[in-house]
Amino acid sequence: MSKSGTSETPKKIELAPGERPTLKTIARLSGLAVPTVSRALADAPDIRQDTKTRIRDIANQIGYRPNRAGVRLRTGRTNVISLVMSTEHDAMNNTGRLISAVTSALRGTPYHVIITPYFPDEDPMVPIRYIVETGSADGLIINQTEPDDARVRYMLENRFPFVSHGRTALSEQHAYFDYDNTAFGSLAIKALAERGRKHIAMLAPPQTQGYAQNMIEGARAAASDEGVQFSVIEGATSHSTVPIVEQAMTTLFHQADRPDALVAPSIGGCVTMVSALERLGLVLEQDFDIAAKEAVSFLRRFRPGILVLEENVDEAGDFLARALMHRISHPDEPPMQRLVYPDNSAWKVDR
Template sequence: MTKSGTPDTPTGPTLESGERPTLKTIARLSGLAVPTVSRALADAPDIGKDTKARIRDIARQIGYRPNRAGVRLRTGRTNVISMVMSTEHDMMNHTARLISSVSSGIRHTPYHMIITPYFPDEDPMVPIRYIVETGSADGLIINQIEPEDPRVKYLMENKFPFVTHGRTAMCDQHAYFDYDNTAFGALAVRALAARGRTRIAMLAPPLTQTYGQNMVGGATQAAAELGVSFQVIPGADAHCDNPVIEQAMGPLYTSDTPPDGLIASSIGGCVTMISSVEALGNQLTQDFDMVAKEAITFLRRYRAGIMIVDEDIDHAGNFLARALMHRISSPAEPPMQHLARPDPDMTF
């Protein structure tokens, strides 16, 4: 309302009486041709950034939503990307943060995201084949990557756009974002050795996956160089449920030479390891030290004294989104690839 009490005059683009928001509506309001509007909304590289921003702003203000069936008929695309995720991840890991950051990465683009889950007892190829064969998405983001990942081979053979969160043995041929877990493993061992710890144990990621192999490899090499002992905790990995991890920790700390340095690759694993060891009468920073990697700020509030290495999942999700859209729009160009590294000189 104005000071005089009369209604405010509407500002910005408006629809005519009974008009539905369509490409023609945006063309009328912007003064541009319908094909230009369509290409701007599709993020075509030959349309200027200012023009794209103006078109998207008008579309947002009038409530324009593309008709997916029409888009698919015209372009062969769905404007949908899918994240194919295992349901075995617990709430303490970075999955929720990754979903949020990918969503942010496709904001203000024509794309929408769906989550395609698969269960631990299910063949992970099932959802991949379904999406490719039905054309229900334009591209995929996958994680839990193995060195010879059959999903990656299948997608490459079918020339279907995808990006991996992690690297394969053939990663030079496809788009990926990865964290340098070899560097993390080495950094963790060096940090523990600097505090005088000589018996180091890691709750490793599954060793079938590339990042688990990389992390153990980096730690093993650093331990050999520094002359300290290193072992992977038998009977459990970072994806196991808490009772399994607790059971694995018991024999280590009832032996004559219990570990005095621990490495955790996940928040949940770190919490369970510390609580298990403390229940046996040991105290953090006195009887043992812990190095852990986390993607959300939690461990600093859980215990003082944990040596924490941050993993920027926001960066990962944003890159994955951009890399996948690039594969969809420019399949002939080299794939986008990035390896994030922890600061080798960081202090705790």
């Protein structure tokens, strides 16, 4: 405290002319030994949290960046986490939100994120094998999982740390975060049936992926319970381009036995379907209803009558990052796992 009784502004740390920010520099400024500084920056569990915070504050102020080659030589780690993601584009998808959530969760830790892309026509094992064989990352986050996912089997066999956004047939053995799409499919059918709809069609994700199979399974079971007709739209998926979805909708609604309700698992698919039907002269909440899920509050602004459930991608990204750090640091402990259930009371409709 100053003589006036007010808190003094902490003095800004400055380097001497020509001095480079190194571990020795941080040790000198903090009064701690170099090994202690190194362990604090590596988030060692035996270092007090207030010490870690002080060391990181000094490191940030002087612009210290660890030499990754040196870190790897000393620890065998790269302090790199890779998100392995397809370049397949889906308008208004969740990818950006997921990346932001993962990087936010890693803020203040030694880890940095890199994005490792692969093309839709490329074997998704290619980037996985490269990272595992070269050790270019300490762990991986994958999505678009399949029930019998070759990537998961390979990383389990090689004891390589990873976490998946989505479950697999081997989920008991690995870390994952998943949204219960079986429940979403069921709830969507029930909500539409409550509105008196009798023929419900779903623009499903690619059916090779686990969450698509779960969603369809839940929808079919609920349709049977409710005594309504259910079908999966042919010729397009929720990952298809806008023209392909528009063509599939035009074909479907020119049939005599056309649906009177729809299920959309993505914002882009929902918007495209509604727009296509409106161009055919059909009116939402009169000629058809639609139930959808979204990660960004958009659909109710687009059309207030859409039934909407929210999927929290920020929660997913945060959990995926923490679960992967846990696998890297504690490979012999049980993997972190979370399955999030949609809330039936959470359907949001603006009137």
